[in-house]
Amino acid sequence: xxxxxxxxxxxxxxxxxxxxxxxxxxxxxxxxxxxxxxxxxxxxxxxxxxxxxxxxxxxxxxxxxxxxxxxxxxxxxxxxxxxxxxxxxxxxxxxxxxxxxxxxxxxxxxxxxxxxxxxxxxxxxxxxxxxxxxxxxxxxxxxxxxxxxxxxxxxxxxxxxxxxxxxxxxxxxxxxxxxxxxxxxxxxxxxxxxxxxxxxxxxxxxxxxxxxxxxxxxxxxxxxxxxxxxxxxxxxxxxxxxxxxxxxxxxxxxxxxxxxxxxxxxxxxxxxxxxxxxxxxxxxxxxxxxxxxxxxxxxxxxxxxxxxxxxxxxxxxxxxxxxxxxxxxxxxxxxxxxxxxxxxxxxxxxxxxxxxxxxxxxxxxxxxxxxxxxxxxxxxxxxxxxxxxxxxxxxxxxxxxxxxxxxxxxxxxxxxxxxxxxxxxxxxxxxxxxxxxxxxxxxxxxxxxxxxxxxxxxxxxxxxxxxxxxxxxxxxxxxxxxxxxxxxxxxxxxxxxxxxxxxxxxxxxxxxxxxxxxxxxxxxxxxxxxxxxxxxxxxxxxxxxxxxxxxxxxxxxxxxxxxxxxxxxxxxxxxxxxxxxxxxxxxxxxxxxxxxxxxxxxxxxxxxxxxxxxxxxxxxxxxxxxxxxxxxxxxxxxxxxxxxxxxxxxxxxxxxxxxxxxxxxxxxxxxx
Numbered sequence: 001x002x003x004x005x006x007x008x009x010x011x012x013x014x015x016x017x018x019x020x021x022x023x024x025x026x027x028x029x030x031x032x033x034x035x036x037x038x039x040x041x042x043x044x045x046x047x048x049x050x051x052x053x054x055x056x057x058x059x060x061x062x063x064x065x066x067x068x069x070x071x072x073x074x075x076x077x078x079x080x081x082x083x084x085x086x087x088x089x090x091x092x093x094x095x096x097x098x099x100x101x102x103x104x105x106x107x108x109x110x111x112x113x114x115x116x117x118x119x120x121x122x123x124x125x126x127x128x129x130x131x132x133x134x135x136x137x138x139x140x141x142x143x144x145x146x147x148x149x150x151x152x153x154x155x156x157x158x159x160x161x162x163x164x165x166x167x168x169x170x171x172x173x174x175x176x177x178x179x180x181x182x183x184x185x186x187x188x189x190x191x192x193x194x195x196x197x198x199x200x201x202x203x204x205x206x207x208x209x210x211x212x213x214x215x216x217x218x219x220x221x222x223x224x225x226x227x228x229x230x231x232x233x234x235x236x237x238x239x240x241x242x243x244x245x246x247x248x249x250x251x252x253x254x255x256x257x258x259x260x261x262x263x264x265x266x267x268x269x270x271x272x273x274x275x276x277x278x279x280x281x282x283x284x285x286x287x288x289x290x291x292x293x294x295x296x297x298x299x300x301x302x303x304x305x306x307x308x309x310x311x312x313x314x315x316x317x318x319x320x321x322x323x324x325x326x327x328x329x330x331x332x333x334x335x336x337x338x339x340x341x342x343x344x345x346x347x348x349x350x351x352x353x354x355x356x357x358x359x360x361x362x363x364x365x366x367x368x369x370x371x372x373x374x375x376x377x378x379x380x381x382x383x384x385x386x387x388x389x390x391x392x393x394x395x396x397x398x399x400x401x402x403x404x405x406x407x408x409x410x411x412x413x414x415x416x417x418x419x420x421x422x423x424x425x426x427x428x429x430x431x432x433x434x435x436x437x438x439x440x441x442x443x444x445x446x447x448x449x450x451x452x453x454x455x456x457x458x459x460x461x462x463x464x465x466x467x468x469x470x471x472x473x474x475x476x477x478x479x480x481x482x483x484x485x486x487x488x489x490x491x492x493x494x495x496x497x498x499x500x501x502x503x504x505x506x507x508x509x510x511x512x513x514x515x516x517x518x519x520x521x522x523x524x525x526x527x528x529x530x531x532x533x534x535x536x537x538x539x540x541x542x543x544x545x546x547x548x549x550x551x552x553x554x555x556x557x558x559x560x561x562x563x564x565x566x567x568x569x570x571x572x573x574x575x576x577x578x579x580x581x582x583x584x585x586x587x588x589x590x591x592x593x594x595x596x597x598x599x600x601x602x603x604x605x606x607x608x609x610x611x612x613x614x615x616x617x618x619x620x621x622x623x624x625x626x627x628x629x630x631x632x633x634x635x636x637x638x639x640x641x642x643x644x645x646x647x648x649x650x651x652x653x654x655x656x657x658x659x660x661x662x663x664x665x666x667x668x669x670x671x672x
Contacts, residue, residue, distance in 0.1 A: 009026055009032070012024065014275065014301055016278075017042075018277070020042035020298055020305070021045075022275075024040070024302060031055065031197070031199060033201045034199055034209075036054070037053060038053045039052045039053040039118065040146055042118060043176060044351075045278065046306060047350045051143075052171065055070065055213065056122065056139055057082075058082075058135060061136065062131070069082035069099060072194070103130075106129075109124055110125075119232060119236060120232075121230050121246060121247050124229055133223060134221070137231070141215065143156065149211050150212060155172060157169065158216070165182050165185045166180070166238060166239060167179065167187065179237055180231065181231065181233075184221055185221040186219070187218065194212065198211075205563075207566075230242075232246070263654055266645070277295060279295060280306065295331050297311040300633070300634030302635070308345045308346050308364075312344070313639045315328055316369075316374075318638060320374060325377065325378050329378075332367075339391055339395065341358070342403045343364050344364040344367050345358060358404060359405065365451060369454075371392070372521060385465050396455075399451075405423055406418060415451070415484060415485070418447060425440075426513075428550070429574075431570070442501055445516070445517065449517045452478055455478035462474060481524075485524050486525065490530065491506070496538075510554075511542075511552075512542050512549070515586060518585075519584075519585035520585075520588075541554070544578050544627075546583075546607060547578045547579050548586055550574040557576075559571065559577065560625045562633070577625055577632070580623070581640045581643045583607050583640075613631060615636050620634065620636070
């Protein structure tokens, strides 16, 4: 396999549609994941995701020559090898390919999803051709849940319609209809299964990795030099719709998102942020839909849905830093309507009829941080005080009297305790069967930093609402937390903070959770020497150019690599693995503790290199703990993008500048 193939085979792209659906693959065109597809539709936004059309492979027929532009991995081989014709790939507003064929034909292809629809567009432009030629497309259908794999079967519906250039079929009884519109096209009936297509990353992850895809035949169209035309692939009947006009609408929408930004890296981050903000049909506690006009944040692509913790951490960067205030308001309202026993949902259901899950201690506390930042950004007192404050009071009341999973403020020291055997309530939430990999029962350090901030924010809102007496009582509770925090968490031997304390157990593992005592809006530690010592330990033990390690390398449980089957991956998830989102609080701490703005800028500059790795224009969820820190997990993670935007904007790290590093300043291009 040539070096060029290896390079573009390992790099991915993704287009999202604002519903939770997407189109995604590798630059080479080889689908390496079960999650890859040209139309992955969200049947119940943002969930119920289905890989309807896995591939749309092209052939070019000119004279007696046939050039296959697609690429699939089969046992022991890649066939065809269309990647050899890729001259150039770039990602600006959309992923674009230039194909150069041996007979001189030069073709540009652009893929775009349409915001608010389960629709993918493929735009073609014939840049050069000495004579007319025929293009053929093989629609390869999966028609399955995006977590699943399909093999050849008799349940697939072999019926289809083809009228006036529009192909229509319903792959299975439980899937939406699939439409493919190619104006001026015809079809050659040739139904068969493409057997044993392999997904290399699924094999690496220890999962089933071989699939069979079905095609009804070949759609074809005559084209000439200078032609520009588009294909519509959708769950909506495209009759009467023009692909080029729809594409121009989507292009203008994205141009509007980045208008006013001079810095190209910020433009890239703003476009990345847009991919996570999606429509959410609001649910009651039972999972029943009660409102169809909500919004939420997808935690990560390809497989995550919307999680309370991820959403609240991401909201300031994705919505406030990008001035999408109405989206922020919808998100805050959506979660307010799903509070139960003083707790924010940990996870909304992926499928209709499932229960909302509430197994989180920190999502609720991050909710207060998000509201605090929303109010600071918008001044929207009416919404916060009249609509949210009663909900916040309910939350605080439950935390003082106690709620699920032993979540309760301790009467003696004011600190917040949480946890019970078999439950994972903090962000370090890996669990294998009944084994919680990183058990943190008791008083966790970041939970109490958040708890202190929650109380301060709540007191300020009460005071703003004229409830001064109540505000003073809450402030007293906050002071109690602050006064007891260091006596409980300070580890004199290591000159930093314990990770959690549970009775006589004081966990001295050096983890990044202690950074939040320094980074949040209301820091807990006034002792400058201790604050600097904590920051020094984190820098020495945990900092990498792509985020913070989840555990110090000198700990016996440290895992330097994240990979293998699910057991080995989950075992390493928070045991050394680097997390991209932690770059945000680290930058906050650099500035708040030592006012090291130049170092903070350097940290972000190095971090932005990653926009040209992994998934072009996105930030990965996690990385191997040891260098060279290969990207792992989700190829696009909301809080990684969000925290990067947030600290750039909040700390004005690149104010008044039009350029950053030369590499980060260029939109991604991969040339043969």
